[in-house]
Amino acid sequence: MEYDRVAKLALERGFYFPSCEVYSDSQAGFWEYGPNGVSMKGKFLELWRRELVRRDGMMEIDGSQIMTRSVFEASGHLDSFADPITRCAACGATFRADRMIQEACGATIPESADLAEFDVAIADNGISCSRCGGTLGPAKKFNMMFQVGIGPEGEEAYLRPETCQSIFVDFPRLFKTMRGRLPVGVAQVGKSFRNEISPRQSLLRLREFYQAEIEVFCNPQKLRQVPKFEQVRDTTIRIGGDGDMAETTCAAAVADGALPNEFVAYYIGILAEFYEKTGIDMGRSRFRRLGEKEKAFYAEVAFDFEVETATGWLELVACNYRTDHDLGGHSRHSGEKFEVMDGDTKVLPHVFEISMGIDRSLYTILEHSLNEDDTHDRTVLSIRPYLAPIHVGVLSLVKKDGLREETDTVHRAINRRYDAFLDHSGAIGRRYRRLDEIGCPFAVTVDHQTLEDDTVTLRERDSMGQRRVPLSELDHTISEAIAFP
RNA sequence: GCGGUCAUAGUAUAGCCUGGUCAGUAUGUUGGCCUUCCAAGCCAAUCACCCGGGUUCAAAUCCCGGUGACCGCACCA
16 A cells, blocks of 8 residues: 555544644654554554563563663763764755765765864865855764753753663663563663654654664573574574565574574564564565664664565664673663673673564554455455454444444443444444444444344454344454454 | 755645635535435535745735655665
8 A cells, every 4th residue: 555545544544643733833753643543552562562572571661761961971872873964054055074075085084083083184185065065064963862951950861762771771670670580581662762854754754753672681602592492493584685585484594694593583583473463464574684884883783674665665673683782881881780690600691682663563554454445445454453443333223213322332331341432423334434444343233133132233344244243242252353363 | 954846624626827705616524304234315514725924905826934745865773
């Protein structure tokens, strides 16, 4: 399905829409989830918890979004999550200073160098604006983190650019108090903030966005001793980039070196099994190993989980082997001890992270699930029942003859257990189609026969098929049909 | 951030060039009538000129600035 069609559905049916839209000065890159979006997001996260957090026995935390300056000195974000830029005084075009110098005279200045070095290089080599030839202004750092001032003195802090820093700084306490043993996963769902230069395409590139991150702490000496790898030995994954993509299994990928070890392969395997259950078309997915230049500054080995969408290949998850970059950095900066005992040896754990973009994942589920059914002149969101924002519609065939009251009773009987939507108004076919469009898998219709024999019609979304179900079996029938796999 | 295109009800659009009716239409939504299972019909109601400034007796319409959206470039874990 095309991007525009998904965007329109989101806007019209309360999945997501622009933030602050009544004000014309609202900035790009901020979006809200409406009722159906929130409901779907909640179910998506429940699936994530089931398939990753609970399955692997991880801990889940919920950390602060605002963190003090020291955290980002230690993590490297203050230096490395910023680009040196220079702006043309004449035409206003902005360039990356390091790239500009590299192109103009071949000199390589690391992007984390002192700003003065860029100014000197630009002056010495007589570099001018490549667009208009104008004079370039002094180099500045553009850091993608949002700075905030705390308290009356405005003490320096930042909105976190990734959720995982909370996990790293909390690690010593978590490991001690929660009886941690390596390897151990710590998970977190929450918002992160990045001051993107040009956010685009609604949920796909946001300045404020949701991540579901998992940091697995491990003993780097034991990456090949992973008993639970057996669970995913035969799990199908697609691995590679443009041109060399191949479908394989986790075991084969480790054997031929496409994946570095059983430890990484296990987590890639359970991640693939999770995404299979979201209904995303795994035939259009791949794990792509990133090259040196593409990787984040903290990653030693990185795989992106990407899915083909109407906008091209879209990165949904970044899997990074971060080594001891973070625990080492926080240990040095804070003076705290981050080493833990693994058996009788003391180790500074390494970290493998599974950093999931929730917003992008939800978009992809919508795009891959949305269909136009021309035969029946309807739009159907064929989302998995356990992810549907509304589980069941409860409809009266007509309002009169006591059917309205009977329908209300049926609704009241189930609306605590399910996301049920009550609707009395308009033609029955119109109501079915409205439910189809938000992916509601079932509709229960109360008619005159209901008053006689306590049965209702159960109508199924994808097939449009109908069958009669006794009211006494309704709860059981729905709960089976919408259960998580 | 740069360049191009664009901005009118929830959605899709007419009107703008050539300034002057109550800003039109479709669809949606809400209520009613009718209706015993797939967007039927009828009646009624409801909702809009992106923001700021300028020109003018008068601005949806012309001019300037801002913001946003889409596309391309650059950027992007």
